[in-house]
Amino acid sequence: MSSANPDLxxxxxxxxxESFHRGALAxxxxxxxxxxxxxxxxxxxxPRSACxxxxxLPLVASGAADAFxxxxxxxxxxxxxxxxxxxxxxxxxxMLAKAGLDASALECGSHWPYADEAIKALARAGxxxxxxxxxxxxxxxxxxxxxxxxxxxxxxEPAEFVRGYxxxxxxxxxxxxxxxxxxxxxxxxxxxxxxxxCSIPTYAMPLRQLAHGFARVATGVGLSAEHARxxxxxxxxxxxxxxxxxxxGRLDTRLMQRLGERVFCKVGxxxxxxxxxxxxxxxxxxxxxxxNTARAAEVVLAAAIEALVxxxxxxxxxxxxxxxxxxxxxxxxxxGRLQASSGLRQALGGRA
Amino acid sequence: MSSANPDLxxxxxxxxxESFHRGALAxxxxxxxxxxxxxxxxxxxxPRSACxxxxxLPLVASGAADAFxxxxxxxxxxxxxxxxxxxxxxxxxxMLAKAGLDASALECGSHWPYADEAIKALARAGxxxxxxxxxxxxxxxxxxxxxxxxxxxxxxEPAEFVRGYxxxxxxxxxxxxxxxxxxxxxxxxxxxxxxxxCSIPTYAMPLRQLAHGFARVATGVGLSAEHARxxxxxxxxxxxxxxxxxxxGRLDTRLMQRLGERVFCKVGxxxxxxxxxxxxxxxxxxxxxxxNTARAAEVVLAAAIEALVxxxxxxxxxxxxxxxxxxxxxxxxxxGRLQASSGLRQALGGRA
Numbered sequence: 247m248s249s250a251n252p253d254l255x256x257x258x259x260x261x262x263x264e265s266f267h268r269g270a271l272a273x274x275x276x277x278x279x280x281x282x283x284x285x286x287x288x289x290x291x292x293p294r295s296a297c298x299x300x301x302x303l304p305l306v307a308s309g310a311a312d313a314f315x316x317x318x319x320x321x322x323x324x325x326x327x328x329x330x331x332x333x334x335x336x337x338x339x340x341m342l343a344k345a346g347l348d349a350s351a352l353e354c355g356s357h358w359p360y361a362d363e364a365i366k367a368l369a370r371a372g373x374x375x376x377x378x379x380x381x382x383x384x385x386x387x388x389x390x391x392x393x394x395x396x397x398x399x400x401x402x403e404p405a406e407f408v409r410g411y412x413x414x415x416x417x418x419x420x421x422x423x424x425x426x427x428x429x430x431x432x433x434x435x436x437x438x439x440x441x442x443x444c445s446i447p448t449y450a451m452p453l454r455q456l457a458h459g460f461a462r463v464a465t466g467v468g469l470s471a472e473h474a475r476x477x478x479x480x481x482x483x484x485x486x487x488x489x490x491x492x493x494x495g496r497l498d499t500r501l502m503q504r505l506g507e508r509v510f511c512k513v514g515x516x517x518x519x520x521x522x523x524x525x526x527x528x529x530x531x532x533x534x535x536x537x538n539t540a541r542a543a544e545v546v547l548a549a550a551i552e553a554l555v556x557x558x559x560x561x562x563x564x565x566x567x568x569x570x571x572x573x574x575x576x577x578x579x580x581x582g583r584l585q586a587s588s589g590l591r592q593a594l595g596g597r598a
Numbered sequence: 599m600s601s602a603n604p605d606l607x608x609x610x611x612x613x614x615x616e617s618f619h620r621g622a623l624a625x626x627x628x629x630x631x632x633x634x635x636x637x638x639x640x641x642x643x644x645p646r647s648a649c650x651x652x653x654x655l656p657l658v659a660s661g662a663a664d665a666f667x668x669x670x671x672x673x674x675x676x677x678x679x680x681x682x683x684x685x686x687x688x689x690x691x692x693m694l695a696k697a698g699l700d701a702s703a704l705e706c707g708s709h710w711p712y713a714d715e716a717i718k719a720l721a722r723a724g725x726x727x728x729x730x731x732x733x734x735x736x737x738x739x740x741x742x743x744x745x746x747x748x749x750x751x752x753x754x755e756p757a758e759f760v761r762g763y764x765x766x767x768x769x770x771x772x773x774x775x776x777x778x779x780x781x782x783x784x785x786x787x788x789x790x791x792x793x794x795x796c797s798i799p800t801y802a803m804p805l806r807q808l809a810h811g812f813a814r815v816a817t818g819v820g821l822s823a824e825h826a827r828x829x830x831x832x833x834x835x836x837x838x839x840x841x842x843x844x845x846x847g848r849l850d851t852r853l854m855q856r857l858g859e860r861v862f863c864k865v866g867x868x869x870x871x872x873x874x875x876x877x878x879x880x881x882x883x884x885x886x887x888x889x890n891t892a893r894a895a896e897v898v899l900a901a902a903i904e905a906l907v908x909x910x911x912x913x914x915x916x917x918x919x920x921x922x923x924x925x926x927x928x929x930x931x932x933x934g935r936l937q938a939s940s941g942l943r944q945a946l947g948g949r950a
Contacts, residue, residue, distance in 0.1 A: 257868070259800075260644065260791050260792025262790045264792070264868055265868050265869065266888065268602075290614065353929070354928065355927065355929040357928050365717075365721075369717075369721045369722055370721055372722075380928060438612045438613050438614045439612050440611040440613075440614075440616070441612070441927065441931055442927070445927060445928070445929045445931055448611075450612060450614060517617065535620075536617055536619050536620075537609060537893075576795055576797070577796075577797045578707075581792060581795070582792065
């Protein structure tokens with residue numbers, strides 16, 4: 247903890263910086279070369295949900311997406327941290343039904359939806375959340391689909407074959423981990439390994455390698471032919487159905503609704519963000535030291551997109567509204583601003 | 599931002615520190631001498647809601663608490679950031695009724711309750727929150743009581759006199775600001791001034807001075823006789839009715855239910871905590887750089903209380919469950935720990 251990462255986001259109030267967020271950011275090209283590094287991009291960090299698109303590569307590459315006739319909405323949900331809204335749970339249920347199973351196959355656990363309205367609607371109906379409401383239910387439904395295809399090929403009973411898919415030694419999870427390792431070139435056998443919120447393993451890796459994985463998703467360069475095709479199909483599915491990768495009010499959804507295929511981005515817990523920028527052939531990965539996603543990682547991502555992606559004037563205004571905006575109180579009075587730090591702007595400035 | 603504050607809280611996962619929180623902590627005696635300083639305790643920070651007890655001194659010192667026959671529950675609510683639960687809104691309404699007014703006098707704005715169950719209960723009933731649900735409604739009801747007594751003395755119509763009490767120039771707010779300045783010895787005329795969430799002014803001051811204010815609340819030393827009596831009465835009211843200073847599951851409530859008059863503590867937005875430790879004659883104030891209250895400031899406070907307050911074995915176990923605990927995921931699996939950093943423990947170690 248000796249050399250501090252730079253402060254990337256400032257919360258201003260009354261003319262001073264009230265709070266600030268430090269972090270690190272890596273922008274990498276398809277060859278793995280650093281285009282920009284802020285802070286320590288070599289310290290291993292857990293990508294958490296930011297790498298879901300990499301974990302979804304086997305869903306397409308294995309043939310499961312075709313075998314079960316998955317739609318863009320379903321493929322987007324496989325890459326999602328969704329809000330648990332009715333449209334999300336319906337699509338997760340649909341994926342499972344296409345594979346011949348139901349929500350009882352999910353091993354991600356249950357939690358109340360992220361989306362405020364979905365919480366209140368469940369409460370009004372006197373209901374409790376199920377595993378379908380879990381933000382990871384689409385990713386897990388994708389794992390189940392992969393497992394069901396494996397079972398079909400092996401002549402095994404799908405429900406029984408799939409059981410325990412969250413364990414690192416299960417054939418499904420081995421395939422998922424192999425895809426993550428191949429995309430990032432990270433040595434996962436030696437990486438710190440934790441358990442993610444949804445109970446699958448999460449492997450720590452340097453931001454530099456995580457960003458490289460997203461440069462490969464952006465370009466296909468350095469991926470196997472199957473994974474390159476899978477990455478492109480997943481990117482296009484999310485661009486076509488961005489509601490399903492996040493949901494109402496969620497930044498991933500808002501950005502991709504607006505920017506289409508020019509950006510594929512994905513949030514992760516504990517202040518992580520990753521993005522693939524196909525037009526620029528770049529990948530980026532960032533992590534806030536304090537793990538703050540909503541208030542910090544989102545601001546850094548928006549500032550980076552402003553600098554790295556070709557935008558028209560309206561799009562620039564839209565992005566700036568995310569990277570620099572007024573904080574208002576309960577009476578609607580402007581009390582301060584949340585904004586990318588001048589240091590971050592300067593570092594990004596040469597990359598616009 | 600050049601010299602970073604130390605990392606005080608670690609979130610561990612998979613054997614590594616996944617995220618961490620930097621901050622500063624000042625422990626001061628009644629003479630204003632630093633007993634312990636970690637990080638920069640001279641940088642001005644906004645106390646936010648952590649200083650509500652100082653802002654409530656005029657409610658007692660002016661005679662309003664006696665004139666309107668306020669109970670311990672009502673005085674505790676005047677110092678509170680409460681959960682907006684039915685018991686809280688009822689007490690806020692009662693304070694206003696005793697002064698002859700109602701919720702229409704409140705200028706704090708409305709927001710959904712903090713307490714999960716209160717949110718769901720409102721939603722189930724098809725209702726929307728009112729200003730009574732605002733976590734600051736008790737503090738504001740206290741301001742209204744002060745204003746109504748002033749109006750009575752001046753022979754003015756209370757509702758009309760009270761109107762605009764949130765403005766820095768209003769007689770009520772001038773009295774509140776004077777109490778804050780007297781308790782902390784901060785030069786508020788030269789301090790950065792912001793607008794708080796509930797629309798009253800908030801003045802930035804060094805942690806050292808804020809902690810001094812709480813050492814004075816702990817001891818009465820350095821306060822006027824009226825303010826010293828008021829501080830003692832407010833401390834005792836909160837110790838007698840700790841549910842009303844926070845609410846279900848809130849740390850202030852849990853700590854004071856357990857430790858009674860040995861600790862008066864109060865959370866503030868943006869990662870601030872203050873505490874008065876009467877048995878030790880000390881005050882403390884802390885601020886997390888990143889503004890994280892729930893995950894960071896609470897852990898530091900608990901570790902500080904462990905080191906500074908005489909506790910029996912059960913109380914030590916209770917405090918340790920706040921300063922070092924397992925993080926579990928949606929399946930109830932332990933995935934890591936949130937804990938005071940070893941650096942914080944070491945710095946506090948000599949102070950036990």
